[in-house]
Amino acid sequence: MKFYLKLLITLIPLTLTLVFSRLVYKQDKDTEKKSVLKFPLLYRIVPLLVFCVTIILSVYILLFQFEDWPYIIVLIGVVGLPFMITFIMWSLWRIDIKDDGFMYRNFFGRKIEYQYEDLEYQMHPKGLKWYFYKGDKKVLCMAYYIEGGDILEKQYRKRKRLQCR
Numbered sequence: 095m096k097f098y099l100k101l102l103i104t105l106i107p108l109t110l111t112l113v114f115s116r117l118v119y120k121q122d123k124d125t126e127k128k129s130v131l132k133f134p135l136l137y138r139i140v141p142l143l144v145f146c147v148t149i150i151l152s153v154y155i156l157l158f159q160f161e162d163w164p165y166i167i168v169l170i171g172v173v174g175l176p177f178m179i180t181f182i183m184w185s186l187w188r189i190d191i192k193d194d195g196f197m198y199r200n201f202f203g204r205k206i207e208y209q210y211e212d213l214e215y216q217m218h219p220k221g222l223k224w225y226f227y228k229g230d231k232k233v234l235c236m237a238y239y240i241e242g243g244d245i246l247e248k249q250y251r252k253r254k255r256l257q258c259r
Contacts, residue, residue: 100157110146131189131242141181148174189234191249198234208233210253217247226250 132138152166152174183201190197195209214227224247226234236243 103153103157129191129245131191131236131240131246133184133187134239134241138181138184141177141184144177145174145181148177189236189246191246193249194253196246196249206233210250213250215247215250215254 148169152169155162155166155169186199186203187201188199190199195207195212197205197207199205208226208228212228213233216225216227217223218225222238224236224243225232226236236246
């Protein structure tokens with residue numbers, strides 16, 4: 095009976111992980127629009143899964159090999175927490191594209207709105223990044239792996255063409 099109880103306690107974090115990742119995936123599908131730019135889903139799910147595996151390993155050590163409890167501190171401190179912080183930061187980052195500008199939410203959840211007429215655009219020489227400047231200050235660097243990142247560039251160019259006329 096003890097074994098089944100320990101097994102049940104070990105499976106609870108795994109079940110919670112699967113439910114939570116399913117909710118994140120479902121929410122991502124619901125909010126998926128062409129006017130919202132986010133990090134790819136893989137960048138957000140992998141850190142969450144690594145964090146959950148470290149929690150499961152920690153629970154396993156706690157239940158079945160209690161004498162090795164210092165490994166729990168190493169697992170959570172060195173592996174688990176950095177991946178959880180990465181998951182939170184990559185989940186918070188997003189850009190909402192509007193007709194006259196865009197709203198940028200950084201890694202810490204701070205929202206800033208920019209208007210296209212206040213910005214200057216520059217492309218990386220190799221085409222891997224797009225930069226937006228406000229005066230001399232760089233306000234946004236859009237990397238090539240952000241899905242739909244070129245939508246922001248197209249909207250900016252379209253808006254600038256309309257202003258020139």
